[in-house]
Amino acid sequence: MRYVFFILFICVMIISGCKNKLPIEDDISSAHFMLVNQDSAVVEFPDYLRGKIAVMGFIFTNCPDICPLTTNNMQRIKAELEKENIKDVLFTSLSFDPARDKPFVLKDYARIRNIDLKNWQFLTGQMSVVDSIKKKMHFFAVAADTSYSEDGKKYYFFVHTDRISLIDRQGRVRKNYKGSTINIGEIVNDIKQIM
C-alpha cells in the first residue's frame, strides 16, 4: 500500500512539475501599444490577443535568410496545429524595421508566401512604439552590416534577437524560442500545456 502512495506521489510531482515548466518570462498584459496591421487597420497590442494563445515572430522584411526561416517555421507551426485540430491560436509577426516595413510591404511579404491572414497579422507602427515593445519584451535589434550599390545607395541590415515568443491567454510571454531553428514539436506541446 505504501508503495502505491509513493508512486502516486511521484506521479503528482511529475505532473505538477510539467505544469510549472513554462514560467512567466515577461508579463506584457498591462501594456497598450497602438500598431497597424498589413491592411493599415489599427491594432492594439497585446490587447487584441487577450483570451487567445499567440505565437509571435519578430521580423524585418529586408532580411532574406533568418527572418524567412522564422516565418516559414510559423507557417509550419500553424499547419501542425491545424492538423491536430487545435484552434484558438493567433499568429503575429511584428516588424522591428517600421521605417521600411509599411503595411503594404508586409502585405506583399505575406502574399508572396501564401500566408492565410485569417488568424495571422503582420504588425508595424511608429518607431517609438516598436522600440517600447522591444524594450518590454527584451528584444534587441541594431542596424549594422551595410551594403552599398554602385550608385552609392546604402542598404542596412539588422543584427537582432532570433525569436519566436509564445504568449498565453492572459498576455504573458511563457517561452521564447530561437525563431530560425525552433523545434515545431516542442512549441506545439507547449501550446497544449497552456491551452
Added chain:
Amino acid sequence: MLRIILLLLLFLPAKSFIQIKDAWMRPAARGMNSAVYFEIINDGSSADTLYAVKSDLAKLTEMHETYQRGNMTGMRKVNNVVVKPKSSFKFQPGSHHIMLITMQKEMKQGDKATILLRFKRSGDIKVNVEVKM
C-alpha cells in the same frame, strides 16, 4: 618526350570539376530582397574559389554569411568561398547565401531564373535557380 607532353596536356585542360547542385531561391516581391542557395561540389584535385556572382535579378548581388552571436543573429558580406578538392560547400538557410538586394521583378514559387557564378579555375558557371518556399 612529345608524347608525354601531349599526354600531360590531355589531363591539364581547364575541364571544370565544379558542379552546382540543388539551386533554389526564396520568393520575393519587386523591390525586396531574396537569397539563393545551392551546393558546390568540387570533384577536382585542386581547390577552386568562388569569387563573384552576377545576376540581373537584383540591383545588387553579394555573397553573404549569417552569423550567430549568442541569441543574436546578423549577416555579413564575404569576398570569396574556397571549395577544397574532393569536397563540397553548401550555401544554405542560416548560413552562406547569395544575397539579392532590391529585386528588379517579383519572383514567385515555381519561377525560374539564372545566375552566374565566377570561379578562379573553372571560370563562369551558369546556374538555373528555382523559387521555392
